[in-house]
Amino acid sequence: YxxxxxxxxxxxxxxxxxxxxxxxxxxxxxxxxxxxxxxxxxxxxxxxxxxxxTDDQVKIRGYRIEPGEIEAALRSIEGVREAAVTVRTDSGEPELCAYVEGLQRNEVRAQLERLLPGYMVPAYMIEMEQWPVTPSGKLDRNALPAPDGAADAETYTAPRNVTEMKLSQLWEDVLKNGPVGIHDNFFDLGGHSLKATALVSRIAKEFDVQVPLKDVFAHPTVEGLATVIREGTDSPYEAIKPAEKQEIYPVSSAQKRIYVLQQLEDGGTGYNMPAVLELEGKLNPERMDRAFKELIKRHESLRT
Incomplete structure (x- = not known):
């Protein structure tokens, strides 16, 4: 080894x-x-x-994280009697999920945000009263409830008007979690800065109102954001239109930076994001190659 x-x-x-x-x-x-x-x-x-x-290190949204460090931070909070942190993929992507006993999750989250950087704060907080254990008396992490399970349930308050109904639906689409009540906290349901950005974009398209990203953090409930939307100034949504056809296009500052780094590092792979797909059955490599070439030919964004 x-x-x-x-x-x-x-x-x-x-x-x-x-x-x-x-x-x-x-x-x-x-x-x-x-x-x-x-x-x-x-x-x-x-x-x-x-x-x-040799450890439990995981990678969440590009950051390498040791769940044990988060558990230690949770246990250091006065009033928390027990804590555990796992990684769940219920929403289709790996997310940190914390289980705590002794304090309400909103209070735990507020204190944890002062102890850890944002990317280490779990997307889900679940309050526990009884912990599943193995026959030997150890914590059975595989038996811990899913974020949308009974242990995470709160009193559901249904939307009261059209704005709240539309906003609740947007939350469910972005978070892939529901149903969403008007008092549910966006970040307690698995939200983070990237999903908040996606939510702001959808709000602009649905309501023709530009909601600053900071307002999602300041008003993280459907009820709070609905008030922001009603008090906001109308700003019709404008989709990004394709540039006119031309032989060459000016590059953005981000593209210039990537080009310079590529020249300095002699084609390093630091910005590559690898993934593996397992294909079952007989594969025709030539047809797959042609399919990729057609996709690249069809979509300009794949040729930047």
Missing amino acids: IAGAGVARGYLNRPALTEERFLEDPFYPGERMYKTGDVARWLPDGNVEFLGR
Whole structure:
């Protein structure tokens, strides 16, 4: 088993590396080295198979997070008797979910936001009275309730007018969670800054009112945002229109920056976002290649 050194130094990208070569010269003289926390093993064909990690580190919206650190912060809050943090994918993307006993979740969230950066504050807070345990008496994390389960339920207050009805529907579409009552907190239901930005865009399109992003944080309930919308100034929604056809287009400042970094780093992959899709059945590589080329030809955004 190799936990760290060889993986951290990029040996996996060296096709000529063999186990004998690694054991013969495992270090770069004079260079600092770090363990990655990854656990891997040599395969008979010389490849290295990734097995997992030595900790519970997860990646949420690009940030590497250790749930144990969040649990420690929760337990440091006066009044919290017990706490646990897990990662759930009920909404289709990984989200942090905290389970607490002893304090109301709104109070816990307010204090946790003073202890941790925003990306480490769990999207969901669930108040617990009884904890599921295994036959040996340990916490059964797999049996913890889903965010929309009974443990997370509050008194539901239905929308009272058209504005609140439309806004509740927008929340459900953005959060992929519902039903949404007028007193529910956007961030308690799994909202975060990216989803708040999406909500602001949908509000502008639905109500023809520009709601500042800060108002979503200041008024995180349907009732509060409905008031902001009613008091807002009309600002008709304008869709972004395609630029006129021309041979070349001026690049944005962000595109200039990416270009400069690409030239300096000799084509590094720091801005690549890899993903893996498993295809079942017989695959025709030529047809797949043609399909991708047609997509790139059809959509200008794929050619920027």
